[in-house]
Amino acid sequence: MKILTSPGAMRAWTREQVVLGNKTALVPTMGFFHEGHLSLMRMAAQYADTLVVSLFVNPIQFGPNEDLDRYPRSFTKDCELAEGEGVEVLFAPEAGDMYPPGFQTTVSVEHLSRSLCGADRPGHFNGVTTVVSKLFHIVQPDCAVFGQKDFQQLSIIRRMVQDLDIGVDILAHPIVREPDGLAMSSRNAYLDADQRKSALSLSKGIALARSLYTDGKLDTAVLTEKVKKHILSYSGTEVNYISFIDCSSLEPVDRADQETLVALAVTIDGRVRLIDNGLLAGTG
Ligand code: PAF
Numbered sequence: 474m475k476i477l478t479s480p481g482a483m484r485a486w487t488r489e490q491v492v493l494g495n496k497t498a499l500v501p502t503m504g505f506f507h508e509g510h511l512s513l514m515r516m517a518a519q520y521a522d523t524l525v526v527s528l529f530v531n532p533i534q535f536g537p538n539e540d541l542d543r544y545p546r547s548f549t550k551d552c553e554l555a556e557g558e559g560v561e562v563l564f565a566p567e568a569g570d571m572y573p574p575g576f577q578t579t580v581s582v583e584h585l586s587r588s589l590c591g592a593d594r595p596g597h598f599n600g601v602t603t604v605v606s607k608l609f610h611i612v613q614p615d616c617a618v619f620g621q622k623d624f625q626q627l628s629i630i631r632r633m634v635q636d637l638d639i640g641v642d643i644l645a646h647p648i649v650r651e652p653d654g655l656a657m658s659s660r661n662a663y664l665d666a667d668q669r670k671s672a673l674s675l676s677k678g679i680a681l682a683r684s685l686y687t688d689g690k691l692d693t694a695v696l697t698e699k700v701k702k703h704i705l706s707y708s709g710t711e712v713n714y715i716s717f718i719d720c721s722s723l724e725p726v727d728r729a730d731q732e733t734l735v736a737l738a739v740t741i742d743g744r745v746r747l748i749d750n751g752l753l754a755g756t757g
Contacts, residue, residue: 480607500524500525503531504548509657517616517617526560527566533579534601617643622657622749654676671709673707674706675704678703681699682700696735718734729753736750
């Protein structure tokens with residue numbers, strides 16, 4: 474596996490692949506790989522001849538009081554895991570390579586970036602769309618795979634690709650969960666044993682919403698109250714948001730139906746913010 478750090482070297486490598494007639498898939502990541510990331514890599518490998526994984530903890534998608542400094546990192550182990558998945562290039566630039574002095578251009582998907590995590594984390598999605606569009610320009614992949622745990626991120630990236638005529642197919646991978654239901658996330662590494670129990674409030678909250686929906690409870694104000702009460706029954710939990718939204722438009726809905734997704738963000742002990750989501754009519 475090649476490890477490339479400069480955008481120029483990465484671009485040169487992709488040019489060679491185009492000449493060779495190879496299709497390239499990209500999995501953008503911030504590292505600290507877990508089974509969720511590895512599943513994205515396996516899926517990406519099925520859609521292309523060559524697989525590139527980017528590993529970059531993108532500073533501009535973190536707010537001033539967020540966890541950029543303590544974000545978990547394990548470069549050596551990540552390299553081993555990526556190599557084990559047949560990754561051909563790990564693109565791991567430094568912040569200075571991506572944002573050299575004088576950098577001042579950002580990409581913003583206006584409306585979709587305002588709600589849910591965007592309301593909670595101002596500027597976060599502009600950081601994401603800016604780095605993802607840079608990665609698309611540098612790597613020039615044919616397709617890229619994103620996880621559905623970051624459902625809003627996925628919708629925003631799809632919108633960006635459509636609006637800016639970026640020729641990259643966006644593929645979605647279902648949420649990968651621990652056996653007890655906790656959605657896999659690099660941020661789970663922050664949880665101690667008690668917080669790990671409280672983290673289950675998210676998947677259990679989604680399960681409760683699904684069972685109420687199946688029982689015919691469709692008023693989302695009622696569903697929100699019941700899910701909130703359930704989540705707050707776990708120690709140290711604070712609800713950032715619980716939203717019942719249309720899965721295409723991400724607009725809140727008053728009455729739940731087949732297309733309704735419940736999206737949540739919960740902070741545990743004021744330190745660890747986790748997100749999760751699920752279609753009410755779904756299972757994953
Ligand atoms: O989902 C992530 O890990 C990040 O937001 C991404 C897409 C790699 C951009 O930094």
